Amino acid sequence: MSINILMPALSPTMESGTLSKWLKKEGDAVKSGDVIAEIETDKATMEVEAVDEGTIGKILVAEGTADVPVNQPIAILLEEGEDASAAAAPAPAAAPKSAPKDEAKAEEKPAEPAPAPAPAPAPKADAAPAPQVSKPAPAPAPQGHGKRIFASPLARRIAKDRGIELSQVKGSGPHGRVVKADVEGFTPGAGAGQAAGKFGFPLMPDDTIRALFAEGSYDVVPHSSMRRTIATRMQESKVVVPHYYLAVDVDLDRLMEVREELNAGAPVEDGKPIWRLSVNDFIIKALALTLKKHPEANATWTETGMLMHHNVDIGVAVAMPDGLITPILRKAEEKSLPEISTEMSELARRARDKRLKPMEYQGGTTAISNLGMYGVKHFTAVVNPPHSTILAVSAGEKRAVVRDDQIVIATQMTVTVSCDHRVLDGAQSAMMMQTFKRYIEKPLSLFL
Numbered sequence: 001m002s003i004n005i006l007m008p009a010l011s012p013t014m015e016s017g018t019l020s021k022w023l024k025k026e027g028d029a030v031k032s033g034d035v036i037a038e039i040e041t042d043k044a045t046m047e048v049e050a051v052d053e054g055t056i057g058k059i060l061v062a063e064g065t066a067d068v069p070v071n072q073p074i075a076i077l078l079e080e081g082e083d084a085s086a087a088a089a090p091a092p093a094a095a096p097k098s099a100p101k102d103e104a105k106a107e108e109k110p111a112e113p114a115p116a117p118a119p120a121p122a123p124k125a126d127a128a129p130a131p132q133v134s135k136p137a138p139a140p141a142p143q144g145h146g147k148r149i150f151a152s153p154l155a156r157r158i159a160k161d162r163g164i165e166l167s168q169v170k171g172s173g174p175h176g177r178v179v180k181a182d183v184e185g186f187t188p189g190a191g192a193g194q195a196a197g198k199f200g201f202p203l204m205p206d207d208t209i210r211a212l213f214a215e216g217s218y219d220v221v222p223h224s225s226m227r228r229t230i231a232t233r234m235q236e237s238k239v240v241v242p243h244y245y246l247a248v249d250v251d252l253d254r255l256m257e258v259r260e261e262l263n264a265g266a267p268v269e270d271g272k273p274i275w276r277l278s279v280n281d282f283i284i285k286a287l288a289l290t291l292k293k294h295p296e297a298n299a300t301w302t303e304t305g306m307l308m309h310h311n312v313d314i315g316v317a318v319a320m321p322d323g324l325i326t327p328i329l330r331k332a333e334e335k336s337l338p339e340i341s342t343e344m345s346e347l348a349r350r351a352r353d354k355r356l357k358p359m360e361y362q363g364g365t366t367a368i369s370n371l372g373m374y375g376v377k378h379f380t381a382v383v384n385p386p387h388s389t390i391l392a393v394s395a396g397e398k399r400a401v402v403r404d405d406q407i408v409i410a411t412q413m414t415v416t417v418s419c420d421h422r423v424l425d426g427a428q429s430a431m432m433m434q435t436f437k438r439y440i441e442k443p444l445s446l447f448l
Contacts, residue, residue, distance in 0.1 A: 002082060003052055004073040007061075010039060010046050011358035017041050018066045018225075019074060028056050030077070037074070043226065043325055043361055045354040054079050066225075067184075151178035158183045161232070226323040234382050242421040245380050248433050252396045252411040255282055255443045262337070274342075280316070280370050281341045283393055283415075285446050286439035288312040288332035291366060294432045298365050300386040301422045307386075315367035315384070316344060318351040326384065327351045328364040337446070372396060378414045388423035391436075392416040 007017065018040040024030055030050045037048045057078035061068055068074065149166045151159070155178045159166050162183070169186050171178035210218075223231070259277050266273035291298040291312045300307040312333045315326030327347035329340065350356050369381040370393040381392040396413040403410075415436070419429045439445055 001079065002057060003054065003077040003079065005036070005050070005075040005077055007068045007070050007072045007074050008039065008048055009070045010041055010044075011362060014041055014070060014358075016067045016069045019061050019063060019068055020045060022059060022063050023047075024056050026056050026059055030054065030056060040354070041225070041358075043229075043354070044356045044358070046357065050077070052077055052079075055082075057082070149178065150176065152180065154180050155183045162228075224322045226320070226325075230323050233384065237382050237385055241383050241385065243383060243418055244421055244426065244429075245416055245418050246426070246429050246433055247378065247414055247416040248437050249399075249412050249414050250437050250440045252279070252413055252440070255279070255440055256396075256411065258443045266338075275338045277337055277341050279372070279396065280368070280393070281337050281344065282440065282443060282446065283368060283370070283391070284314055284316065284329060284332055284340050284344065285335075285337055286436055287366065287368060287391055288314060288335075289439060289446065290432055290436040292333045293435055294428070296428055297389055297419075297424055297432045299388055299423050300365065301388060301420060306423065309365045312366065313364045315361070315364040315387070316348075317367065317369040318348045320352060320354075325351050325356070325361055326364065326367050327356055327361050366390065368393060372413060378416065380416050381418050383418050383420055388420040389429075390418050392418065 007019070010017065019037060020040040021038040022036070023038065024034070024036045030036060031053045032050055034050045035047045036050050036056070039046055039048055054077040056075055058076045059074070060076065061072070061074040150171065150173075151166055151169075152173070155169075156166065158164075158180060159169070159178075164183060164186055166178055166183075169178050169182050170176075172182050173179040256279075259279065259282065263273070263276055266275055266277075268274070295308060298309050298312055300309070311331045313328050313330045314332045315328045317324050317326050327344075327350075329335070329344060329347070332340065335343070347356070347360065351361070364387060366387050367381075367384055367390040369390060371379060372393055372395040375395050377397070378394050379392050381390045383390050392415065394414045394416075396411050398409055399412045400407050401410045401412065402408075415433075417429060417433060424432075
């Protein structure tokens with residue numbers, strides 16, 4: 001019998017994706033392991049391999065379709081001897097993780113409203129009026145200002161993810177039920193009152209913002225899935241994680257000398273050096289060794305206990321046209337500078353091509369954001385959970401500094417660490433930054 005090819009879950013947190021490209025067409029024979037399609041998530045584009053052998057009988061989801069839920073059928077595979085008629089009516093796929101099935105059931109069978117209470121009998125004319133008994137006020141409803149909101153489970157989940165108050169959404173389903181399409185098409189400010197942000201803060205409705213600018217003086221560019229993810233995670237981090245910041249100035253003169261000597265002696269292949277060290281490679285190595293010496297800073301907060309990590313896995317921010325991504329250099333404390341340089345270059349290249357696998361950008365124990373190449377003198381970065389720290393690296397520049405009561409010129413840069421106060425106290429972070437400063441200013445210690 002025919003087999004449904006389902007939208008795969010490419011990571012533990014993936015709920016939907018964009019079917020960006022079909023690599024097979026209807027009528028093509030496939031065998032197990034053949035790449036049949038490319039799926040785009042908010043962070044990467046990944047290839048989908050066939051699990052079974054057969055012939056592509058029908059493609060159910062066209063190229064370029066966005067927000068295809070995990071486990072939804074995207075094509076039908078015919079087994080040997082079957083013809084295309086077997087692909088006409090695919091059976092619905094079991095979807096333990098996704099909610100479309102629940103959505104359909106909820107919309108087909110709307111909850112019936114509770115019956116109204118029977119009216120109390122009118123008192124007789126000669127009867128004494130009943131005494132007024134004080135009744136406790138009913139508990140306020142969580143949404144809708146006392147009115148129950150009827151919505152499908154999928155609509156509720158999407159509304160929660162996007163920070164939308166369901167009471168603001170007009171339902172188009174049976175008996176006014178709010179369904180998926182209502183939430184996805186909702187424009188904040190279209191209804192009465194203000195929309196609320198994901199964490200309860202009042203936001204200025206879209207209509208109010210647009211009214212501040214002349215019609216035709218702007219273009220509306222819809223948010224990409226990457227930009228939505230970044231916005232949600234950064235807002236959550238700034239609200240939930242108690243940030244504090246420590247900045248130090250570090251001398252780079254000695255590091256620049258060592259870097260030049262090492263690059264001059266790099267092995268050559270086909271007339272080109274096989275690696276070339278950057279200042280960022282030294283920073284990665286210095287931070288890795290620093291956190292190895294200060295394991296209390298290489299930790300993750302959970303409600304039940306602290307996760308004390310055995311290795312230092314460093315995410316390094318890479319800029320992309322529609323956002324940024326932090327590919328992770330695993331076990332950075334064990335790698336040499338040439339290994340760090342080579343691996344980081346490859347990760348950055350595949351990150352810009354959106355070809356990273358989820359395991360290459362999810363997790364990690366800390367991160368580095370380097371804006372020095374843009375001439376930035378100082379900035380602070382937002383901690384990206386589950387990390388408890390992130391290091392913001394600014395530009396190296398010539399500065400007048402005082403040494404032995406003499407003003408001299410030195411190459412310095414400012415680095416600022418952002419810390420999760422639930423994990424680290426100020427004194428712990430200060431000692432960590434002292435260690436990092438020593439590694440940078442005495443770069444030969446990175447080889448010991």
